[in-house]
Amino acid sequence: MSLSGKKVLVTGAAGFIGSHLTQQLLLTGAKVRAFIRYNSLDSHGFLDQLPADQRAEIEVVKGDLRDPHAVYQAVKGTDAVFHLGALIAIPYSYQNPSDVVQTNVLGTLHVLQAVRDLGIPRMVHTSTSEVYGTARYVPIDEAHPLQGQSPYSASKIAADKIVESFYCSYNTPVVTVRPFNAYGPRQSMRAVIPTIINQALHRSEIVLGNLSATRDFTFVEDTARAFLCAAEADEAVGGVFNAGSGFEISVHDLVRIILRQVGRDLPVRVDKERIRPEKSEVERLISDSSKAAAVLGWRTSISLEEGVQRTIDWMARHKHLYRWSQYVV
Secondary structure, rough: OOOOOEEEEEEEEOOOOHHHHHHHHHHHHHEOOOOEEEOOOOOHHHHHHHHHHOOOOOEEEEEEOOOOHHHHHHHHHHEEEOOOOOOOOOHHHHHHHHHHHHHHHHHHHHHHHHHHOOOOOOOOEEEOOOHOOOOOOOOOOOOOOOOOOOHHHHHHHHHHHHHHHHHHHOOOEEEEEEOOOOOOOOOOOHHHOOOOOOHHHHOOOEEEEEOOOOOOOOOOOHHHHHHHHHHHOOOHHHOOEEEEOOOOOOOOHHHHHHHHHHOOOOEEEHHHHHHHOHHHHHOOOOOHHHHHHHHHHOOOOOOOHHHHHHHHHHHHHOOOOOOOOOOOO
């Protein structure tokens, strides 16, 4: 389906990937309704960082994914739903698993029920590479076993399976996109790349957790484009699609790239507080996204070096948005 002129809902629009997806949807000519969690500061999250003319085009609806009535009203009258709303911080999931499960699992169920009851033509659901856990084989394709190594990953596995069940049971027109380690401008310091960049820009040392773990980093504009491709490809309905670069790099080597691009040579120290519990650590992630290429026509277009430099430049201009001296859970 073409998204131009269509009314679309983005849950989690105030978040990192959600704000970039919202921006790309506006550029395609879609009419965007953004569902964000209410807060007394009236903050619209990362949507506040968009240009004023784009912000003026967005219909903002406030509520909570755990409230089925609020979700139903947000979904009503739309042609497509992009479900990105979730609690995504893994350390936070160790501390408050009930909050994470209620938001990620029940929230997804509420979106699915509204989409089904209202007959919405397309829903794109957000998964995560964390559902795979530590790689049993590489590259990781969509047939790889799912492993709940943290409360967060377990909640996303449950959400993914509820989505699958609605397709199988009710023929709900859903597509699941499974991003691998998105990064870029506007990302919070709960993720490793902005953590390294902000420390490299402002501190005298780099303080991290596991340095040997490898990840498949994908620039956020490429990630957001995968959602557009998933919504537009009719043959994608019912499918699950990895969205990763297929390039693997360790955290240690990533630090070296960022320090080189920042132009500093700093020591690196491991902080035990930042290390996941032993059986919860995901040691290796690298994607096989050939299915997305074949069915969605999607491939990454921005290299790690280019994406990191663009992220450094943005964060250097927006340092007031970050508490770079603190460990952000």
